[in-house]
Amino acid sequence: xxxxxxxxxxxxxxxxxxxxxxxxxxxxxxxxxxxxxxxxxxxxxxxxxxxxxxxxxxxxxxxxxxxxxxxxxxxxxxxxxxxxxxxxxxxxxxxxxxxxxxxxxxxxxxxxxxxxxxxxxxxxxxxxxxx
Numbered sequence: 001x002x003x004x005x006x007x008x009x010x011x012x013x014x015x016x017x018x019x020x021x022x023x024x025x026x027x028x029x030x031x032x033x034x035x036x037x038x039x040x041x042x043x044x045x046x047x048x049x050x051x052x053x054x055x056x057x058x059x060x061x062x063x064x065x066x067x068x069x070x071x072x073x074x075x076x077x078x079x080x081x082x083x084x085x086x087x088x089x090x091x092x093x094x095x096x097x098x099x100x101x102x103x104x105x106x107x108x109x110x111x112x113x114x115x116x117x118x119x120x121x122x123x124x125x126x127x128x129x130x131x
Contacts, residue, residue: 024057027057028056065080073124
């Protein structure tokens with residue numbers, strides 16, 4: 001069995017804020033299923049997926065932006081307004097597969113309102129350095 005430390009050694013350092021980077025995702029891979037990725041980060045959250053699922057293998061370019069402390073999804077979206085189009089939330093798993101997260105001090109996510117809780121409120125899963 002390969003240790004977590006050896007796996008991390010093969011990953012690239014994460015991009016700096018404002019840096020443009022490229023990701024590839026296989027939308028058909030089981031770990032990129034929107035509900036599977038939700039379970040990985042949020043456990044047994046009672047959410048459902050209502051967004052557009054990524055199909056097939058896709059490659060896109062992104063720019064890492066940071067929204068400082070925000071209390072909810074609306075605040076995050078307001079903080080990122082004018083900084084570009086928000087991609088599908090599934091891209092966060094492609095980010096986690098490519099970049100090191102061991103020194104991640106903040107939560108990192110794609111504020112895609114495709115996950116809805118039992119009260120009809122939009123949420124989005126995020127990454128931490130524990131994933």
